[in-house]
Amino acid sequence: MYKLLIADDEKKIREGLALLFPWSQFDIEVVGQCSNGQEVIEFLEDNEVDIVLSDIVMPKMTGIEVSKYIHENRLSVKVVLLSAFREFEYAQESLRYQVKDYVVKPTKYEELVRVFTRLKQELDEQTQAALDMHIPEGSSIVDRIKRYIEEHYATACLDSIADELKMNVFYISRVFKRKTGMNIFPYLTQVRMSKACEYLQLPDIKIYEVCSLVGYTEPRSFSRAFKKQFAVTPKEFRASFGLG
Structure with a gap:
């Protein structure tokens, strides 16, 4: 079944969407609910998700910012935004992030x-295309993915990995998860954090430079990922080595 994450800061709305719509009829399983965009990002870092259904206006991080994050990190996640009529012009900004569709609030069953x-048809076609490919043995694919990430951790993304292997993004994601027990993106994050530790021990490199060297465009995202991995901030880690 395809995995769906629902995000809305109104508990009644997200629980209603999760419980009242017959998702199983579309081969979709609701795997999580989030109350803001930051929770969505944190969920995506550790879990496999095929679709995000997100409200646009949420605290901490909006649905637009979530769409931007998914787009910039080349995650194989389809995004559908929930939008009130008065937010429609604002929603147009998300077109650059390849959002798949909009659902106007209050949500109608038919919509x-x-x-x-x-969306199910599109995902089915991707799955079938992956099955139709002539694919080498799974472990060799995983080894090649890991090697590519080790060599290109600053710029690696699902699209670039798929291009390198000349394979379907959907397929390599599933093979990697089946063989390793984790998704490609969390593995990439682990490699980036390991490299960050090495850079942070070099006194001539600033923290913001380390952020860029390991593939992050926003220091806030880098700091959050680092603390999640090691339970300390990059600054605290560096201080433990007597570095400012």
């Missing part, structure tokens, strides 16, 4: 059927 029927 959800239309959107997710189309």
